[in-house]
Amino acid sequence: MPEGTFENHSVLVTGGSRGIGREIAWQLARQGARVALMARGLEDLEAAADGCRVEGARVLIVPGDVGSESDCAAAVADTISEFGSLDMLVANAGISMLSAFEDLDDLEPLERVMRVNYLGSVYCTRHALPHLIASRGRIVAVSSLTGLTGVPTRTGYAASKHAQRGFFDSLRIELQRRGVSVTVAYPGFVDTGIRERAVGKGTGRGSGRAMSAPECAARILVAAAHRRREIVMTPMRQLGLWLKLIAPDLVDRIAARSVKFRP
Numbered sequence: 430m431p432e433g434t435f436e437n438h439s440v441l442v443t444g445g446s447r448g449i450g451r452e453i454a455w456q457l458a459r460q461g462a463r464v465a466l467m468a469r470g471l472e473d474l475e476a477a478a479d480g481c482r483v484e485g486a487r488v489l490i491v492p493g494d495v496g497s498e499s500d501c502a503a504a505v506a507d508t509i510s511e512f513g514s515l516d517m518l519v520a521n522a523g524i525s526m527l528s529a530f531e532d533l534d535d536l537e538p539l540e541r542v543m544r545v546n547y548l549g550s551v552y553c554t555r556h557a558l559p560h561l562i563a564s565r566g567r568i569v570a571v572s573s574l575t576g577l578t579g580v581p582t583r584t585g586y587a588a589s590k591h592a593q594r595g596f597f598d599s600l601r602i603e604l605q606r607r608g609v610s611v612t613v614a615y616p617g618f619v620d621t622g623i624r625e626r627a628v629g630k631g632t633g634r635g636s637g638r639a640m641s642a643p644e645c646a647a648r649i650l651v652a653a654a655h656r657r658r659e660i661v662m663t664p665m666r667q668l669g670l671w672l673k674l675i676a677p678d679l680v681d682r683i684a685a686r687s688v689k690f691r692p
Contacts, residue, residue, distance in 0.1 A: 437461060440463065441465045443518075443521050445467055445521070446468035449649070454466055456647060457650070459484045474490045489511045518554065518566075524545050526582075526584070526586040550597070573590045575587040598613070615661045
């Protein structure tokens with residue numbers, strides 16, 4: 430990415446205590462950014478913040494749940510109070526789902542996933558947006574390949590990521606003349622442990638090589654630095670988007686194999 434892109438930038442990273450969010454925070458810290466970390470677990474937040482401090486960065490921890498609008502409002506307000514401005518929002522917080530729809534006892538897992546993955550992004554964006562317009566800043570949304578195509582055992586997760594994609598694609602158009610860029614990242618399988626914390630009744634892992642969190646974070650930050658509209662992580666996944674237009678049944682079969690699911 431361009432050298433010094435994020436130096437002296439104030440950045441709020443949701444889901445910043447683990448996985449992709451934590452790695453994004455550490456890489457921003459190395460570039461000289463001021464980083465605010467939002468997540469629910471205080472112990473993990475402290476550990477992630479220590480990683481930023483090692484890089485010499487100013488860091489703020491904001492315990493909170495993105496599924497609560499008041500927590501999101503407080504996170505933005507605390508960031509502004511501490512750093513004086515906000516240059517980038519990284520809407521990364523999310524939870525996964527691992528269960529065939531028919532195996533769910535009730536719909537609470539779908540409601541929970543939608544609140545965190547979709548509404549959590551919306552809540553944070555709502556309260557961050559005036560400050561991002563003032564700084565002509567950036568929004569980065571960490572979505573998933575399931576935001577582009579359906580995947581078995583991920584019905585609620587895919588729905589939340591499709592909703593997130595629709596929101597940010599629409600918002601990008603609204604902000605074209607306001608100087609705020611919107612980048613949506615679509616990772617595939619990333620080694621973060623998110624599947625081990627998934628809601629639902631399923632078990633197991635997807636097939637294929639998982640990308641490392643440092644590699645994923647680096648690619649996302651390059652896209653954000655260049656204010657790209659989106660980044661699909663691998664050429665094979667990009668090919669899959671074209672295949673979906675001309676051979677959707679084939680894409681469905683590939684998706685089923687990717688999670689070792691038999692209808």
